[in-house]
Amino acid sequence: MYEIKISVRNLVEFIMRSGDLSVSSTGLKDANAMQEGTRIHKKLQRKAGAGYHAEVALSHTSEVTYDGLTFQITVEGRADGIYSDELGWNIDEIKGIYRDIHTLSEAIPVHRAQALCYGLIYALQNTLDGIGIRITYCHIPTEEVRYFHEFISFAELQNWYDTLLASYAKWASWQIRWQEERNNNIKSLEFPFSYRDGQNTLVKGVYQSILRKKRLYIEAPTGVGKTISTIFPAVKSLGENVSEKIFYLTAKTITRTVAEDTLFLLQEKKVPLKSVTLTAKEKICFLEKPACNPAQCDYAKGHFDRVNDAVFDLLTHETIMTRETILEYAKKHMVCPFEMALDTATWCDFIIGDYNYAFDPTASLKRFFSVDKENNFVFLIDEAHNLVSRARDMYSASLTKEDFLAMKKLVKVRSRRVANALDGCNRALLELKRSCDELEKFDFLETESLVLKLMRLSTIMEEFFQEQEHPHPSFPTTPLPPSDKEQLLNFYFEIRSFQNIYELVDEHYIIYGDYTSDGHFVLHLQCMDPSANLDLYLKKGRCSVFFSATFLPIHYYREQLAGREDDYAIYAPSPFSPDKRLLMIGKDVSTKYNLRTLAMYQKIATYVRNFISAKKGNYLVFFPSYRMMQEVEQELELAPFETPIQLFSQKMSMKEQERESFLEHFQENPAQTTVGLCVMGGVFGEGIDLKSSRLIGAVVVGTGLPMVCTENELFREYFDKEKGTGFSYAYQYPGMNKVLQAAGRVIRTTDDIGAILLLDERFLQNSYQQLFPREWFPHHVVTIDSMKETLEQFWLENT
Template sequence: MDKEQPLIRISVRNLVEFVLRSGDIDNRAAGVDRDAMLLGGKIHRKLQRKMGAGYQAEVPLKHEVTCQGFTLSVEGRADGVIQQKEGVVIDEIKGIFRDINHLEEPVEVHLAQAKCYGYIYAYDHGLMEIGIQMTYCNLETEEIKRFQSVYTFETLKAWFFDVLGRYEKWARYQLEWKKKRDGSIKQVVFPFAYREGQKELASSVYRTLLRKKKLFIQAPTGVGKTISTVFPAVKAVGEGLGEKIFYLTAKTITRTVAWQAFETLREQCLRMKVIVLTAKDKICFCEETNCNPDACPYAKGHYDRVNDAVYELITTSDELNREILEEQAKKWRVCPHEMSLDVSEWADAIICDYNYVFDPNAHLRRFFGEGNKGEYLFLIDEAHNLVERGRKMYSAEIYKEDFLKIKKLVKLRDERLTERLKDCNSQLLALKRDCEGYQVLNSVSHVYLKLMSLMTELERFLEECREEEIRKEVLELYFTVRRFLNIHDGLDENYLIYSELEDTGRFKVCLFCVNPANCLKEYLDKGNSTVFFSATLLPIHYYRQLLSTTKEDYAIYAQSPFEPKNRLLLLGMDVSTKYTRRSRQMYRRYARYLLQVAYAKAGNYMAFFPSYQFMEEVYEEFLELLKEEGKEAQEIEYVMQSRHMSEEAREIFLENFGEAHPNSFLGFCVMGGIFSEGIDLAQDKLIGAVIVGTGLPQVCRERELLKSYFDGLGYRGFDYAYLYPGMNKVLQSAGRVIRTDEDRGVILLLDERFSDGRYQETFPREWKEYGRCTVDHAAGQMKEFWESFAVGQPTGRTE
């Protein structure tokens, strides 16, 4: 290698899958990713151990080629190198569920991987020829089928350099773009005057990225968390501390805020390609998302055209917004979702949902698949959401009734599949008979084995089936079973296995991930550094324990830049949302509080409730009170969140808060819902929040299991299962009020439990001053607060 030349690296797998792909997108092939399953790694190790002394397993290989202006390094790991008298053989192992007898030849990209390893090994050892062996193993039966061939060194060399030649222009583009990007980053400065504590926050992020550590940031609303994390991450990329930023969010609205932060820096001539990944069903051009060449013209021949579409886009435009992506996809007649994933490979920053990184069934395999890693910087926004999302991503469940349903569906069509489904149903029936309500299980390995047998028959059936509706139903079960098998293979002490007979009569077996930290680590370790940040990351020890496994993580508490006197915090002591206290009288008392807030000062308010039912009960009493006072229309306007709101309905709901109202306007919302976090209603758009109750999750099987699990570890199980998640919703809802240093607002916490020390342990530092009130005295305290701003001071409302 020329030490003076820049180095560009690519894995063998990514190289061949990128350069050699062709043909259609077709989701009718059930096992598209079957060789990437966790189970595949298990069978690899088993076969490698059986191969004897002449077999060298997991051999790292690297070949560097000097190109004009740079060096290209192709790297990978051969599954096996076999030393025989006749010569050396490269072994490439793939685990599959298909009947291996149906395989007539190796899959092209699998063979291409092996040929790359063959060329590199032959080059390194001066071999004139080398053997290539493709080993396919059925994951259930462990039957093996091998394809063997011998290649001369010259044949492999010509083939290898043809593949590299087709990739060279992409590597050259990558190098030239990096120079432009890094040069522009040097010119970028922080785009605003630093708020109090903001410079220290940005510096802490940079130091974390420099040291390749993890950082937890508890930063109150209004500190400017997004730009304070994006700016140092961009600077870190310019200094070579990372190659790609992943800005991860839980909600669509926070993706928009992240995009705007990058756009603000681009106004200073920053040259960075930034992409927001949109869910397939939202960006699909077809009425129904059905990814096969018969149903979608954009799926037909997609892989023949997509590389040209991507290359044209990235070499002619820095802009990668949704409109441009859709326009390019239509021009080249390719799938916009798949094309955007390909474009992301050449982007400098990717803004996306958590699942694109962490979900084993949905992650971007090109970045996070087995064997892949890179110089990634993870910025995880609203990180408090990742605990519950992580639990869902790494848990799996199967229902007995689903097997019975598919069994009836295929009974007259496929005897072999019917028998396997019958076996699974019998296993689950036996567990059901032993289950009274629910049962914690030590193991379900006997069910696992039956599911493995079923997968082979499901694969076969899906390949043969031509009845679309039936195929759709079977495919759904296939993915459910595959997920269960994948999760089962990673079971450890962070899981509970249980069975449950639900109230509906359905019986399930669940692999429940109680602590997702270890699973998240697998993906975070593929990058350099991670910053977790949120306005509600309290108590910090709770989030550190459930999001990270290392003890050396940094944590900082950013001070609020806002004057405490601009906010009135009141605890309502004469109300409770406890089930035992719920009554019409209690609902009416809550409704009276809402009237007191609305009458204290004309403005926009949101009231957050623990459930739709509670909200509707208080809403009815609120309407009754208005009628009694004869002030239905002329003095207070109101709107209520509905259970199933479309995006358009959400936008209309929020637009109400941007319009001028002659008197008070009150929004009825659900705590933990779409309006309780991620929305920005600054200044007069929102001057108060009423929090009804402590936000505790409803008592259910999994919450009780969490409580028992953490009790067993010596922690306060109730706090881990109920109190901390509940108070997070409270803090998020309250955070809607004070967004800028010009804002004035009131926050009412209405539940007697807020005076309990355990609840107050989760209060942020800026809540150290608060008042107590009852429904009869709240109005006076609020009027006094608002009147303190009346003389010669801005009120936060623009009249």
């Protein structure tokens, strides 16, 4: 017989939620209570005396029949307390809250429901005619306690519980039937293509890594078929109940589309999966700017009254739930699309989203990753070279002193307590500022005083927000204007993030202060090596597969991405014929800062002119900075080309529609040459897929070295000290990755033909050639004069 297991808390919060969507029901709810709750629970449990039994594990299995299917539902959890009095046995449910307990007229329904579940299980196990239910609310700032107590008969309790399970049975029976259908379809699934060279090795490597609970690092050039080679074995493991859920994690929107396309392919092979693509709130919100409150958003008003019906409708009518699908159903049911997508993910086999949904301490999906235990999840991490810098950012935090003064000015007329707490933090930052001329490193002890003050501030702010949402009838508060409230909330989340990151600070961090360009003092918690933090999150899954076309040097990425000694690494050979790709290095160009002269810009422009003149088509030229791009663009525009060309350049902070318009200029079989000028590492430097004649050549100007700045110099200093590899880790490896990605735009399929020109003499140095992928050998070393002949011969042979 099928068995479904669910915790008491998850059951009642899912079935019984109702009302409006607001900040307290999304990001703010229980933010501090999660930390303080354990302390409050233990304190009240100790005070209750010897006859009070704390943290009692309870579990009950019920047989349920729904829609012709009979199965078992096991509900389990821990009662905060069980005690007896003159009336009999009682269940105690303890809740630490920031809301003023005197504004409560009755127990919150979801809290009461948790106690009722424990009461039913305990009454069944001990054959009781009835049981007492007590909800204990403790106001965290003052530790004042308020009780809501009732006695309920067993018959009434059983009837209530049966109704609760009947509501959940609809979902459980759907899940059982879906998973049975899914697994039967997966059993007959064969690899949908003929295996390319090395692809069979990839598929086997991923499957064995899942079976053996390993982490796998794959370097696979474009065209190998990384996406299908990782998804296919992961899906097979799902069908065999080896894994439970697949997370396809990416850094860019376009790579999520590639994953969706692969799922559509599997659907054509009669293997549909329930998948959902998670989109950032700012991009999927119906409003121009997200406002999670019923006063400003009709979709937030009554959201929880409708969202379960919306999700069930979606799940029973769709399989691959893209951004557009989510928007369609959210509009139909008048619910928040972002929150609806998160709820849908609970029931899906395959979840597509940004890295932060799995690894970011402030944004990870709590419904999957809040408990420190291993789950049968598979993480497929696409373009994983991006995760190194992204992880450093996710595990870092900073505070600006002047923000505390701005928030004090904003709130002082409404809350003297919040204003005073802000002032205390400002003074602590002022002490640190006084010892900082330009840049100053601090040890852990020097910042402890500030962090204690931040803890007090966040507690007081939490209470203030609760007062704003639930004003005391005897002490009404003046509500904040929406814009002020948004500013204060954003600031609150910043200090909460800083506190959370502070808990992670160890030898992989440095703490330092410096100044912004306008003289504001900033305190940084900078993660230098993210491997230890990533490891904590990777352990919550069964297997992690990291894959990229540019994973060189592999030892660097394995080390930074939490590789272990017994984890695997695979190199997949390129499927392309070397005759269809021409790689040239211009030996008489340097992009070193001291050589960036007008003469050098003119030489680069001449190289570009000659490169694109060899054959009509579409080209991209990548530069290390906007400044150099603009200088060379001016030189290209000074004189007309022999034949007319279209010249487009990347702009700073391009919106999604502007990026799409830029790429639309690169059409199949163009009537004239089109050239796009771009910046390495930017939105067109990786992830774009211009196949066949949509792109036939790329010029990469410079070695991609990141700019010399405070942060990069700190990385260099740190890794020099730790490993003697400071320049490589801070500059050379990240720079070369941008070069490899930019060059990788040219050859996308086995039918593509294209030329690549690298312009910098440093590419001839041994330290750079060691970072070349195998397929970049042999290559041609050229000058402006010799390049023309080499290009003409290449295009003659491939026409």
